[in-house]
Amino acid sequence: VKHRPVHPRLRWLAIGAVAIVATVGAGIYVLSPDSDVAPVQGLRQLDLVYLDQPAPGLDRLGVEPGRPAVILFCRPRCAEPTLTGAQVSQSDDPELAASYALLTSSGRVGPGYALVDAAGQLRYRTFDPAPAQHAKEIQILVDAVTSAR
């Protein structure tokens, strides 16, 4: 196949178009309210089970020992995801949310959730704008925590 070089003007036009689309698209996202859900974007839906520390306040949250738990932190309360193999608890207590690092500096509780394994260890927590709509995502993490122990 013989290569036919693209006309330089057309090439620069295309590159310019890509640059504009990328800049406008990323700009719209950065300025949207959705980008402000988490104080640090790295704390949002990272999907990495990276914690292993005792989960605070499980008795206050009504979590039964011996079973994995997904604890939602939302104010106002949010819809709960349907999960298998894990109990779901919910709290809008700022003090508890702070102990899970799911309280923002402006005092907003979540929205987000924490994942606690059967041994009562906090394994993951994240800001999440709509946990109920992300049940499949959460289930993958529940399954990972369950199979790891």
Add this chain to the structure above:
Amino acid sequence: MRGWIAAGAVVAAEVVLYWQYAELDGEFHYWLHGLFGAALGVAVSTAARLIARRRWTVTRTTGWRLTPWEAALLGHLYSAFPDVMFLVADVPHHRWMDVFAFHITAHFVPAAIPTVLVVFLLALAG
């Protein structure tokens, strides 16, 4: 003609990827891995072309080479591979997945989207 087909295929693939991320409210991850991966793809493509020209002038004689759009999409797919594994094979992220264009660490770059946007624009200009 090939360039137009490639451009159309790249746009279609990017739309599908964006839609998949948006389903999970993961637009941040689309832009982060998309821009950084695309920058990586374009930079590698440019470097390979420069080296090939200097050493063998291969690109001029064989006639086949990646367009910037193809390189960008390949870079995007490489960078987003852990997300594809998550969506397709239910594999959660692991720290070793940093081998895919710093897939984990990239999340913690301050002002991540503006930063990777600048990196992408610089790679594109190169």
